[in-house]
Amino acid sequence: MISIQNRITAFAKLGHFLSQFSIDNINKIDNIEHNDLFFDGFLHQIKIAQENNSWFTKDNILFSLQSWSKSLTESNLTEFTKNINSDTISGKKVAIILAGNVPLVGFHDFLSVLISGHSVLVKQSSNDKHILPFLAKYLEYxxxxFKGKITFTEEKLSNFDAVIATGSDNTARYFEYYFKDKPNIIRKSRNxxxxxxxxxxxxxxxxxxDDVFQYFGxxxxxxxxxxxxxxYNFDTFFTGMYAKKDIINNAKYANNYDYNKAVYLMSEFDLLENGFLMIKEDESYSSPIASVFYEYxxxxxxxxxKLHQDREKIQCIVAKDFIENEVAFGQTQHPKLNDFADGVNTLEFLSKI
Known part of the structure; x- marks a missing residue:
């Protein structure tokens, strides 16, 4: 088994590699291991990912890469893994089923499985299938x-000991039935x-x-x-939102804005809008693209x-000195390594399988 320190070092090297790719600048750095082999190839994968999924703009991909490069440092990873007891982990094969809504959305599960000392069997979304395999190859170098401990498949999952699956509420019901005999974490839709x-x-x-518009919401x-x-008077809210006015220049976002606005108007819903964002009074948590719901x-x-009762539907609560575990304004897209999705400690789960 790879020592915990070697696993940490490998992911820290991956973080160093990713530090070359940021929104402000893509810059090849001389002293990065295997860079001549991987740098140009990774630029190509970024391009392919954009072509494969028009929600994956270059800026959104680079935002994700930049975020991960900041997280994958030796000190962050050491803190993240401080409670892992390698003596109790027997190296199982863990299947992970990934969503494809934002670039590298399943990387935290991938990291958690490998850094815990297990092997990973990855079933990717067709919407986000280019970047992670390339990064996995870098890790193997x-x-x-790590060679032999990372497998990607497009087939039906088989020969695994536990599963972490992320999907919609509908697919979660299927996952819960299909994986009922395996240790599992099944994640549903949250907002x-x-x-x-x-x-x-x-x-x-x-x-x-930033919390509203990053990754188009x-x-x-x-x-x-x-x-x-x-x-409540929404004037100051809309003034702040105006910082993201250029989002309407994205054709796919603009099409969704026009479509959802037409649906709302035909249904005679009351709404406020500013040319690129609509807000509508609604009790639901999940709003369509280019819109945000509100409730008094x-x-x-x-x-x-109410927020406590609905905690299974909520990922983050943004507020200022309102409630425990709140997230500061502008910080939802900057989670720390120990900000586990759905509040389920993945490392703890992985230590017990």
Whole structure:
């Protein structure tokens, strides 16, 4: 078995490799291991990923890569793995079924399985199938003992000991039945919400625009629902959102905006909009692309009770000094390694299989 330190070192080297690819600059660095072999090839994979999925813009892919490069440092990985007891892990094969809504959305599961000392069997979404296999190949070059421990498949999953599967609420029901005899983590659809008190500044809403618009709002950490006080005036909110006005220049986003606006207008729904974002009063958590739902609240205690009752539907709560475990404005798309999806500690699960 690969030592925990060697696993950490390998992923830290991957983080160093990814540091060459940021939104501001793509820059080849001389002292990165195997760079002559992988740099140009990875640029090509980024290009193919864009061509394969028009939601995967170059900026969105680079944002994801930049985020992972910042997370995959020796110190972060050492802290992340401090409770792993290699003596108790017997090296099982863990299947992971990945979503494809945002670039590298399943990388945390991939990292968790390998860094725990297990082998990984990966079934990717057809929407995001180009980048991860390339990064896996890089890992095998910087740590040869990873060879044979990483398998990608497009076939029906077989010969595995545990499974981590992510999908919609509908696919989750299938997963729960199909994998009922295996140790499993089954993730369903979740959305993120923001609690507005009326004390927010324009700068707060500029930051919130990152939480709303990053990845076109397709991620579970994207804010799709606002809770606002009775008779709230949305002017300052829209002023902050204006920072992302250029998003309407993306053809696919614009098509969704036009379509959803037409549906709302034909249904005679009341809505407010600014040319690239619509907000609509609605009790649902999941809003269509280019729209955010909102709901009024009468008092903070009742709202806190509701958020607690609906915790299985909520990934992040964005707020300022409102509730425990809240996420600061502008930070939903910057999770730390120990910000486990759905609040389920993947490393703890992997230590017990």
């Amino acid at each position: 910087v740590e040869e003992d 993120s919400v923001a609690v507005i008190t009326g004390k927010e500044t324009e700068e707060d809403f500029v930051k919130l625009s 397709l991620g579970c950490r994207s804010v799709s629902k606002l809770y606002v006080p009775k008779d 609240y009468d008092n903070e205690i009742d709202l806190k009770i």
